[in-house]
């Protein structure tokens with residue numbers, strides 16, 4: 001057994017009951033006990049300066065587009081925005097998304 005890379009206090013702790021692996025949402029994070037960690041929502045992202053996300057269509061298309069977050073409800077999880085997007089180049093649904101953090 002190797003030493004943990006970060007102290008135990010550095011890990012987020014989840015809420016609620018542990019979720020079995022086969023029932024977990026791939027767009028969510030879980031703590032060591034399998035409890036869901038609350039995802040960053042759009043309101044929290046906006047408080048940290050995020051105004052838009054980059055949507056990236058998977059290969060072979062790889063089309064990229066910046067999407068303003070103001071058109072989505074503030075309670076939506078950042079990782080769920082891609083579920084409501086469709087690629088304007090090839091028409092495929094559900095691109096990868098990443099927050100566009102402000103430059104420091």
Ligand SMILES: [Zn+2]
Nearest residue numbers: 057061087090
């Ligand atoms: Zn595409």
